[in-house]
Amino acid sequence: MTTIKGPGAAQTLDGSGLRVAIVHARWNTVIIDSLVAGAKKNLLLAGVSEDNITVQTVPGSYELPLAVQRLYSASQLQANSSGEGASATDLLSSSTTDLSGSTTASSPKQPFDAIIAIGVLIKGATMHFEYIADAVSHGLMRVQLDSGVPVIFGLLTVLTEEQGLERAGLGSSGMHNHGEDWGSAAVELGLKRKEWA
Numbered sequence: 001m002t003t004i005k006g007p008g009a010a011q012t013l014d015g016s017g018l019r020v021a022i023v024h025a026r027w028n029t030v031i032i033d034s035l036v037a038g039a040k041k042n043l044l045l046a047g048v049s050e051d052n053i054t055v056q057t058v059p060g061s062y063e064l065p066l067a068v069q070r071l072y073s074a075s076q077l078q079a080n081s082s083g084e085g086a087s088a089t090d091l092l093s094s095s096t097t098d099l100s101g102s103t104t105a106s107s108p109k110q111p112f113d114a115i116i117a118i119g120v121l122i123k124g125a126t127m128h129f130e131y132i133a134d135a136v137s138h139g140l141m142r143v144q145l146d147s148g149v150p151v152i153f154g155l156l157t158v159l160t161e162e163q164g165l166e167r168a169g170l171g172s173s174g175m176h177n178h179g180e181d182w183g184s185a186a187v188e189l190g191l192k193r194k195e196w197a
């Protein structure tokens, strides 16, 4: 069925040169896990390599703006430094740990080209939902305008669990997984950011 809502026809974009982070909250895990899987699926489909996708978690959505901001700064520092400042970049380490537990650092990486922030806020009986939704929305916008890195808004603000499940592709109505749209948006904006630089 043709729908009016949504980002329009799928675009074929080459994300093979991009580095993308997904930062997600852990509240409402079942919905979150599906959204994260959808975002990652479309990043990989667009050619972003597994090695260039970093996934970080925070407890709840309220923590997303700071996490996105610090993650991006650390990636810039990592790309610009010649080894100093490692403590700030440990968070982003592109290192690998072998079976003996020893760690091998790999080469510095480019800063993230886009960051997807994913959280699920479900309205409860109090005003908590409104305050967090407002703070996180404004916080994420501020981070992207202040830093210039595209921050993809993957915050679901739903009235019921069912609405969340539907938007994560887990409901009975056949609604698609919105995480996939966020993966595609990250590729599109990551490429545009390079173009606009």
Ligand code: DLZ
Binding pocket: 025, 026, 027, 028, 059, 060, 061, 062, 063, 119, 120, 121, 122, 123, 124, 128, 132
């Ligand atoms: C406290 C809280 C509540 C009630 N609900 C949610 C929610 O639906 N989704 C979510 O991501 N986080 C929730 N949190 C946690 C807050 O986002 C935050 O982690 C805590 O208030 C600690 O700062």
